[in-house]
Amino acid sequence: MDTTSAPRGRNPRGQGSRLKEDIVAATLRLLDELGDDQALSLRAVARELRIAATSVYIHFADRDELVLATLERAHHDLMRAVDGAEQAQTDPVGRLRARVLLLGRWVQEHPGLYKVMHESTLNRRASMAFKAELAERTTAAVQRCMDAGVAPSDDDAAVVSLDLRAAVHGVISMRVNQPDFPWPPFEDQVDRFLTKLVGVSPGRRTG
Template sequence: MDEISAARGEAGETPSTPKARPRGRNPRGQGERLRDEIVSATLRLLDDLADDEALSLRAVAREVGIAATSVYIHFEDRDALVYAALERCHRDLMRGLDEAEAAAGDPVARLRARLLFLGAWVGRHAGLYKVLHESTLNRRTHLAFKDELAERTTAAVQRCMDAGLAPADDAAAVALDLRAAVHGTVSMRVNEPDLPWPPLEDQVDRFLTKLVGVRPPGGGHP
C-alpha cells in the first residue's frame, strides 16, 4: 500500500480516448491474478481521485490494460469494485497498525503507536482515507470490515486500564472519544493543510492524556 502511485487514467473517459495498452492474456487458472490487478489499479485511482463517484470502470480497465468488459467478469458494478478495493485497503492498514503496535512496549506505548501509524498512513494516502470514510458508498452501505478498527482500538484502551496505566472506565466510550479526536485531526490536516498544525505526536499525546487519562511515552514519561 505504501507504493501506491498517482493514477494515469482519466475518470471520465470518452469513446475517443486512446485504447488501453495491449496486455497479454492471463494463463488458464490465473483469473484471480487479474482480479487482484483490477483491485490494485482501483486503489491507485481512488488514492489520486479521492472520490469514488469520479471513478469509472473504463479508467480502471485502461490502467490495467484490458477491455472494460473484462472488469465485469470479476465485479458486478462500480460499487462492488470500490467495496473490494476498500476492503483490501482496510486489511493492509490493519496489518500496518498491528505491526506498529507490536513493535512498541507497554499498553500505552502500543496504543500511541497505533494512533501515530494511522496519522502517518493518512499523510501518504489522503485520497484513500477520504474514500474510506467519506465516500458515497460509505454513506449508502455499511462497510462491515471497518468495525474491526473500532474493536481493536477499544481493546487497546482496555489493556491500558487493565494494566493500571489508565483509570478504570467504559473502554468502548473512551475509545470512541479517542477515535473521534484522532480522526478529526487527521481529516482536518487533509482538508485544511494550511492551518498552523502542531506535530501530530503532540496532539496524540494530549488526546491520550485528556481522554484516556494516561501519561504517554514521548510526551511525558512517568
C-alpha cells in the same frame, strides 16, 4: 499514461484471480489519486490495466462492488501495518500510541483513500463492516491500559475508545481537507488526546 502501449495479454488459464487482484490494485491507485469514488469509472480502471472493460465486469458487477472490495483491501493492509507498529512496543501506553500514530502516517500517505473510506457518498449508503475491526482493536488497546493500571479503570473502554477515535479522525479529516493550515505536530495532538481522553501519560511508554 502511454497510449501507445500494447494491450495487456491474457492471463494463463486458471489465473483469473490474478487479474482480479490487478484490478483491485489499479483501483487503489486511482482512488488514492482521485479521492472520490464518484469520479472513478470501470472504464478508467480498464484503461489503467490496458484491458477491455468487459474484463472488469467479469469480476465486479458495478463500481460500488469494486470500490468496496478495494477499500476492504486497503483496510486490511492498514490493519497489518497498525498491528506491526503496536507489536514493536512493549508497554500498553506505547502500543496504543503507536496504533494512533501509524493511522495518522497512513492517512498522510493516502489522503485520497481516507476520503473515500470515510467521507464518500458510498460510505454513507453502503455497509463497510470491515471497519469495525479497527475500532474493536483500539478498544482492546485501551482496555490493556486500564488492566495495567496506567489508565482509570472505572471508565468503559468502549466509550473511551470511541471518544479517542472521534478526536483522532476529526483532526485527521481536518488535516486532509485543510492541508495549508499551520497544524501543530500530529504527535503532540495525539499525546494530548491520550492524556485527556484516555487518562494515560504518554511519557510512561517504554518503547
